[in-house]
Amino acid sequence: MNCETARQQIVLLIYGELSFEEEEILESHLDACVECNQERARLEKLSSFADLAESEVPAGLLARCRRDLTAALEQERRRPSLSSIFRGFWQKWFVNPPMWMRPAGALAMLAVGFFGARLLPDQSSALSQIGVSQGPPPTISKVRLVNPDNSGQVLVHYDEVRPRELRGNINDDRIRRLLLAAAADPADPGLRVDSIDILKSQTSDNEVRHALLNVLRADTNSGVRLKALDALRPYAKDPDTRKTLAQVLLSDDNPAVRTQAIDLLVQSKEPDVAGVLQQLLQNEENGYVRSRSQKALNDMKASVGTF
Amino acid sequence: MKTGATLALDHGPCRAVGQNLGMDEAALIRAAQAGDQDAFERLVRDYDQSVLRLAMNLLRSPEDAHDVYQEAFLRVYRNLPSFRFDCNFNTWLYRIVTNLCLDHLRKRKVRKTESSVVETEEGSIDRMDSVPEQRASSDPQRALLSSELRTRIQQVLAGMTPRERLVFELRHFQGMRLRAIGETLGTTEEAAKNCLFRATQKMRSALGEFV
Ligand SMILES: [Zn+2]
Numbered sequence: 001m002n003c004e005t006a007r008q009q010i011v012l013l014i015y016g017e018l019s020f021e022e023e024e025i026l027e028s029h030l031d032a033c034v035e036c037n038q039e040r041a042r043l044e045k046l047s048s049f050a051d052l053a054e055s056e057v058p059a060g061l062l063a064r065c066r067r068d069l070t071a072a073l074e075q076e077r078r079r080p081s082l083s084s085i086f087r088g089f090w091q092k093w094f095v096n097p098p099m100w101m102r103p104a105g106a107l108a109m110l111a112v113g114f115f116g117a118r119l120l121p122d123q124s125s126a127l128s129q130i131g132v133s134q135g136p137p138p139t140i141s142k143v144r145l146v147n148p149d150n151s152g153q154v155l156v157h158y159d160e161v162r163p164r165e166l167r168g169n170i171n172d173d174r175i176r177r178l179l180l181a182a183a184a185d186p187a188d189p190g191l192r193v194d195s196i197d198i199l200k201s202q203t204s205d206n207e208v209r210h211a212l213l214n215v216l217r218a219d220t221n222s223g224v225r226l227k228a229l230d231a232l233r234p235y236a237k238d239p240d241t242r243k244t245l246a247q248v249l250l251s252d253d254n255p256a257v258r259t260q261a262i263d264l265l266v267q268s269k270e271p272d273v274a275g276v277l278q279q280l281l282q283n284e285e286n287g288y289v290r291s292r293s294q295k296a297l298n299d300m301k302a303s304v305g306t307f
Numbered sequence: 308m309k310t311g312a313t314l315a316l317d318h319g320p321c322r323a324v325g326q327n328l329g330m331d332e333a334a335l336i337r338a339a340q341a342g343d344q345d346a347f348e349r350l351v352r353d354y355d356q357s358v359l360r361l362a363m364n365l366l367r368s369p370e371d372a373h374d375v376y377q378e379a380f381l382r383v384y385r386n387l388p389s390f391r392f393d394c395n396f397n398t399w400l401y402r403i404v405t406n407l408c409l410d411h412l413r414k415r416k417v418r419k420t421e422s423s424v425v426e427t428e429e430g431s432i433d434r435m436d437s438v439p440e441q442r443a444s445s446d447p448q449r450a451l452l453s454s455e456l457r458t459r460i461q462q463v464l465a466g467m468t469p470r471e472r473l474v475f476e477l478r479h480f481q482g483m484r485l486r487a488i489g490e491t492l493g494t495t496e497e498a499a500k501n502c503l504f505r506a507t508q509k510m511r512s513a514l515g516e517f518v
Pocket of ligand 1: 002003006029033035036037
């Protein structure tokens with residue numbers, strides 16, 4: 001092997017891209033050739049320099065990307081498509097049957113009912129599983145997939161929605177499950193806030209707490225996240241809650257949420273809180289949040305600069 | 308230095324689980340193709356950290372990285388139904404991401420010749436410099452690195468062609484193998500090797516005095 005070939009292969013050696021045989025041949029050249037061996041040392045050092053130029057992902061960027069993506073996907077799903085045409089069709093026929101059908105009265109409606117029942121079997125919705133009584137007929141909320149086959153038939157996957165109502169005690173499992181669903185309804189932040197407000201009294205339930213932690217981590221609306229944070233207040237010492245709070249503290253883009261997270265974390269008086277606060281101070285740009293965490297650290301008599 | 312030890316992409320713990328249960332990802336993709344939103348979200352979460360890191364590193368701008376993230380996963384969402392498993396999902400996704408990054412890098416090159424983008428780039432460097440005491444404590448190595456050396460590295464990276472930059476990025480920071488890089492960029496392993504070699508040469512000649 002000559003020096004020129006060796007120089008070309010040193011890079012590949014450093015990156016572990018040589019075959020066993022190639023590596024053997026190169027290594028024996030490097031053993032014998034001082035200059036090429038020095039070149040290897042230089043390239044290794046260069047490579048470690050490059051490591052230092054790696055840019056950090058700013059705190060909160062990942063969370064912001066995820067939220068914006070959720071919103072963009074939501075919009076994508078709502079784009080006018082086949083589904084809206086279907087929705088129009090079903091609403092027209094179920095809610096406002098055309099005039100020519102009305103004189104036939106019950107019989108015509110029965111026919112529509114039969115037609116509807118055959119085409120729209122009641123099997124999917126969570127509501128039917130929990131035994132809410134029958135209400136108005138369903139409408140199609142979204143067509144997810146249309147798939148023609150060779151025989152000329154088309155397979156259609158769709159979602160249907162059926163407006164219904166249920167009244168009950170908050171301890172009723174069905175009510176609770178509806179509230180949990182509402183707390184995650186992407187369409188309506190107001191509904192989410194109201195639901196969380198009611199669920200606040202149910203945080204001893206694991207499922208409720210879990211749902212609130214999810215809201216705190218991922219809800220796109222900071223008001224809703226604050227509400228969830230507030231609801232979790234009595235569980236500041238619960239390990240899962242603390243884990244999420246630490247995560248939120250380091251990634252949430254809303255200073256008010258971060259401030260609240262600090263307050264709640266500090267309440268628990270656990271020693272690992274100091275580490276989280278120190279980590280926060282590395283990147284925190286908001287002056288108020290900084291001073292708040294600095295004060296918390298001072299109160300804990302932890303040194304701000306060491307960890 | 309991140310080299311040989313990494314066999315494929317480093318995707319963090321989530322991804323590691325997915326790799327152990329290779330079937331799981333295919334099932335996840337099929338579910339997402341059938342319209343399962345949770346499955347799609349899980350797929351995103353398996354990859355989005357390394358996608359963001361890649362975009363951030365290549366473009367060095369949180370806003371651009373954010374745009375690439377959004378656009379990439381929206382494209383994945385729109386085109387997933389036509390994904391036919393004839394390549395790795397991983398390769399397919401990175402093809403989308405790297406194409407978007409290349410577009411950004413090329414646009415930037417054009418802008419650069421038209422006006423002085425240097426200002427914006429220096430702006431982002433200044434931003435980093437404005438918090439020196441935080442950096443120093445978060446990573447002592449960074450403090451040791453003289454600002455001159457750091458600026459020089461930024462310049463070398465900016466002086467690479469978009470392709471060289473991409474290959475260097477994928478091999479050095481993302482730990483991707485050259486063969487996979489070739490596949491992702493729609494070229495050969497040999498071409499990827501050459502790009503890596505040229506990229507390293509540029510580093511070598513610009514930073515020679517430091518080593
Ligand atoms: Zn030699």
